[in-house]
Amino acid sequence: MVKRTAEQRVLLDQIKQIADGLGQTLAPFCEVVVHDLLEPEQSILAIHNNLSGRAVGDPTTELGQARITDPDYPQVLANYANQFADGRQAKSTSIGIKDASGNYIAALCMNVDLTLFRSLQMAMGQFVQTATDGPKETLDPAGTDALRDRIDAFAARLATTPRALKTEERRALLGELKASGLLDVRRAMETVAAHLGVSRAAVYSYVR
Structure with a gap:
């Protein structure tokens, strides 16, 4: 078990609270995950609205490894294309969290399942379609x-x-x-x- 400073423990606890709030707000379409980058082999501390099938204690992702090895790695990566294990398309945002020394200690990640939204987009596109050769009529009173x-x-x-x-x-x-x-x-x-x-x-x- 990695020994953490008091500051790091507080940061991790606060990130978990933020993830909980985001998870409740964005349910059920967005998975919210907290990674502890001090323990990359079992980095997932919390997972809300589980869409990826991962579990607490699972290892970090490639982005987590990149942040661990490079403190200058971008802190915010927003709205990038991703994919769940079963092939569902996702939109992801990953936010790296640094301690006072400037090293990454955690990451807050959000993964939105685009499947339903794309279905809704197609349905709405069909719903708002109008015939181009239909009769001309206005429902607005004259004047x-x-x-x-x-x-x-x-x-x-x-x-x-x-x-x-x-x-x-x-x-x-x-x-x-x-x-x-x-x-x-x-x-x-x-x-x-x-x-x-x-x-x-x-x-x-x-x-x-």
Whole structure:
């Protein structure tokens, strides 16, 4: 058993706590592993959401060995392609942990199983597909484009955005819209409220 300093013991304990929290947050899609690089032959101290089939006490990986032999090895390797033993594709991130002397003592590793996400990506791609030769139809009430354009132009004159308009500026805007007849457009109040990011009741109060 390798003798560790008090600082190293504290660091390893804190890393285990971080791994526990990450594991709970990212379950069940992300495996979170803590490696003790002071004992590379049995480096795995903790493993959460086990996706790789490894166990506590298993040896370190090639990255662990590289960090042990080279203190200048990159501390963070993020989002690199990886693969589980059964062939499932993974996205991995490995974070090396150094002690006060600048030597690697541990690694916190995260391995995301991409299988489900790629299935979802394909399903979503199919779901959002639309026919290019279908009929032309709009579900937006006539005139709402002009209403939004007028709001955008008003905000642009003030060098701001519709959602950043102040109360008095909104009152002035509604006055302009009313005078131009744009508030007579069907569902005008709902359109204005959505574009300004406020409630319909607030829009009615600006018109008074």
